[in-house]
Amino acid sequence: MKVIHDAKELQxxxxxxxxxxxxxxxxxTMGNLHAGHASLMDAARSRADxxxxxxFVNPTQFGPNEDYEKYPRTxxxxxxxxxxxGVDILFSPAPATIYAPTFSTYVTESACSQxxxxxxxxxxxxxxxxxxNILFNLALPHVAVFGQKDAQQVAVLKRMVQDLHIxxxxxVAPIVRESDGLALSSRNQYLSPEExxxxxxxxxxLREISEKIAAGTESAETLAEFFMNKLGANPLFEPEYIEIVxxxxxxxxxxxxxxxxxxxxxxxxxxSRTRLIDNIVA
Amino acid sequence: MKVIHDAKELQxxxxxxxxxxxxxxxxxTMGNLHAGHASLMDAARSRADxxxxxxFVNPTQFGPNEDYEKYPRTxxxxxxxxxxxGVDILFSPAPATIYAPTFSTYVTESACSQxxxxxxxxxxxxxxxxxxNILFNLALPHVAVFGQKDAQQVAVLKRMVQDLHIxxxxxVAPIVRESDGLALSSRNQYLSPEExxxxxxxxxxLREISEKIAAGTESAETLAEFFMNKLGANPLFEPEYIEIVxxxxxxxxxxxxxxxxxxxxxxxxxxSRTRLIDNIVA
Numbered sequence: 001m002k003v004i005h006d007a008k009e010l011q012x013x014x015x016x017x018x019x020x021x022x023x024x025x026x027x028x029t030m031g032n033l034h035a036g037h038a039s040l041m042d043a044a045r046s047r048a049d050x051x052x053x054x055x056f057v058n059p060t061q062f063g064p065n066e067d068y069e070k071y072p073r074t075x076x077x078x079x080x081x082x083x084x085x086g087v088d089i090l091f092s093p094a095p096a097t098i099y100a101p102t103f104s105t106y107v108t109e110s111a112c113s114q115x116x117x118x119x120x121x122x123x124x125x126x127x128x129x130x131x132x133n134i135l136f137n138l139a140l141p142h143v144a145v146f147g148q149k150d151a152q153q154v155a156v157l158k159r160m161v162q163d164l165h166i167x168x169x170x171x172v173a174p175i176v177r178e179s180d181g182l183a184l185s186s187r188n189q190y191l192s193p194e195e196x197x198x199x200x201x202x203x204x205x206l207r208e209i210s211e212k213i214a215a216g217t218e219s220a221e222t223l224a225e226f227f228m229n230k231l232g233a234n235p236l237f238e239p240e241y242i243e244i245v246x247x248x249x250x251x252x253x254x255x256x257x258x259x260x261x262x263x264x265x266x267x268x269x270x271x272s273r274t275r276l277i278d279n280i281v282a
Numbered sequence: 283m284k285v286i287h288d289a290k291e292l293q294x295x296x297x298x299x300x301x302x303x304x305x306x307x308x309x310x311t312m313g314n315l316h317a318g319h320a321s322l323m324d325a326a327r328s329r330a331d332x333x334x335x336x337x338f339v340n341p342t343q344f345g346p347n348e349d350y351e352k353y354p355r356t357x358x359x360x361x362x363x364x365x366x367x368g369v370d371i372l373f374s375p376a377p378a379t380i381y382a383p384t385f386s387t388y389v390t391e392s393a394c395s396q397x398x399x400x401x402x403x404x405x406x407x408x409x410x411x412x413x414x415n416i417l418f419n420l421a422l423p424h425v426a427v428f429g430q431k432d433a434q435q436v437a438v439l440k441r442m443v444q445d446l447h448i449x450x451x452x453x454v455a456p457i458v459r460e461s462d463g464l465a466l467s468s469r470n471q472y473l474s475p476e477e478x479x480x481x482x483x484x485x486x487x488l489r490e491i492s493e494k495i496a497a498g499t500e501s502a503e504t505l506a507e508f509f510m511n512k513l514g515a516n517p518l519f520e521p522e523y524i525e526i527v528x529x530x531x532x533x534x535x536x537x538x539x540x541x542x543x544x545x546x547x548x549x550x551x552x553x554s555r556t557r558l559i560d561n562i563v564a
Contacts, residue, residue, distance in 0.1 A: 007447055011447065021301065098447075100445065104394065105441060105445035107387065107388075107390075108387065108389075109386055109387045110386045111386035133446055134445075162382065163381075164387055165293065165380075165419045167297065
């Protein structure tokens, strides 16, 4: 496995690979790799000749009061995960390699990015679209793999790729969970032991919603109320939102339409202030 | 010469050309091609195996009260110009092929685009950055050629290419002028005969500024005043701006720094309301 830190070097390498007729798969990550990321690598590995994983804690997708500084950076361990999952190139740039001091260009998606996480994180998806655009221009992938865990990110990036006619196939891999149901996230390590013990209730509430839908409940309002009451009853949870939206447009639905409805939630844990997200497609 | 109307077909063609090891040059235009555009084609022709010219009157770079509807569309004549200048592929898409009804992604440059034309045309450069990004994703050029006539556009697009790490070489071709000095522009045909007769005075005033600089004038304010008074004396001219800026950043300079100073002007002609731009680098 080759580790590349320089942006131009990655681009030259990708151009040379393409000139040789090789296909490239990219898995963009912020590092601190866990089994969720590994599943993306495994999904990507079979789709192309060369697998590139980027590890970059992207400053432009963090808000001013978010956890950019304390976000876990564990490059040595990340290298091991990448090696174990057949990664060919690990791209780990310094922020200054990506963003020049005069940096002034952003890519903004203004429809799918407005609700859900976009409401409380107003510049988050601008940062995500911008860095993914940059990573696509550097790694020149034929296919990129993202996790369903960040369902809104998937919708925003798919829209960006469609709108800008970017020649990259977008693949999505399912959420990976702990055995108790908690969705894997680098932010789980911020949780206090008490928070960690109750955190699987987020997933459990989503499963109950699935069951209610299977049993015939159609009203988004009813399901949202159920979730807010269920989680709100425990002072360790501060539910930020539950949104029931069209899975492609992220526009709110009043009524569940089976197969195309995303139910996405964000919950603030009150001890550590950690923000967890999860979702199901009904 | 092949004429392509479909976006996907252009992208597939470009991917196939790259797979064959061919280099691609792109000249993006809004059509109504004149000798200025032809000079861009000639500059591009020698730089790559395959020359693609796009002809697309891009709706997103026109403001609500601008000339999008009446902008001249002359595809048959444009084909002849392209054929005569060795163009391999003419890309002429319908707007609906480029912009889906759900289109919601824009590329915005927020430093170089603020002054000069950006002041009176607040969404213009957002439209330019977005369409050029799209055209790059469709034509996949190694090099793209733009005209110095649109000096601010050049600065904005160079910044975009740098910031987003787009693997395209940016080439700039000099302004082409009528024998009386008027910079070629598709908008010159909007001019009344009286306006056309006096329009070369814009260029003449810029030349006088060059001479003043050569003779030692350093104050941007003095030069700007000279221009405003000179043009303002004729009621056919309504000078919109003269800006004396750093040629790369578009930031205002108080003092001329030889070799790196752009002197850019926009003038509204009062009979036809045509807006003309011109510039020199001092």
